[in-house]
Amino acid sequence: MDKFILPFIKKEQLTDDCYTFYFKRTPESPEFTPGQYFEIKLEIKNPDERGDAHVFTISSSPTDREFYTITTRIIQSTFKHRLAQLQPGELVQFDGPWNDLNFDEHDKSPHVFLAGGIGITPYHSIVKYVQEKNLDTQMILFVSWKNRNEMIFDDFFRNANNHLENFTYVPTITDEQLNPSEWDGEIGRIDEVMIKKYVSQLNVSKYFFSGPPAMVSSLKEIVKGMGVPSDKIIFEEFEGY
Secondary structure, eight states, rough: OOOEEHHHHHHHHESEEEEEEEOOOOOOSSOTTOOOOEEOOOOOSSSOTOSSSSEEESSSSSSSEEEEEEEHHHHHHHHHHHHHHHOOEEEEEEEEEEOOSSTTTTSSSSSEEEEEGGGGGGHHHHHHHHHHHTTTOOOEEEEEESSSSGOOOOHHHHHHHHHHHTTTEEEEEEOTTTTTTGOSEESOOOOOOHHHOOOSSSSTTTTEEEEOHHHHHHHHHHHTTOOOOOOGGGEOOOOOO
């Protein structure tokens, strides 16, 4: 895929440090499948060691014909600072899309999605696409957050949980200070007990992992220890956010 240029539209704040960025699609913009990612390159005068290009999973659905979105935390890097300063109409270079998760809408296997933090973004694209295309994909989404203040897309997934017959949303919080009476989801890290509580077809399902490398590695070992074959394990790691 050749590089292409798109205008920035706007950004939407989701939490204290997390934003969704909108870029205008054109008739020439490439099609993509949910779960894919782009590389974005920005003009930065003196970039730090993270450089002037960064990969982002597409958080919008392929059915969103007017725009692409990416969703990310704004941390102390020259790239993220420049991203946060984009002005409406400013042109940005894209490259891609590429695949890690390889979501296939025709695959009838039960799908088990496991995410940590900002690793939730590809599943926003996938679940929105399944909902809008009225697909019958069986999906269970586990997502682990440190605390409630970090949570993004929670309302969207709760709504999908209520309206999609084949979708189950399982958010969990690891904050030890959490008052259980103030939270209706799971508590603690995603582990074998939690997975088995919701996944009935353990060795038939496909497992998709997305999040910080340490978490992805840990969850892969848990799932392998449950007897899941390697060809049913698909993962994407978010280096450095």
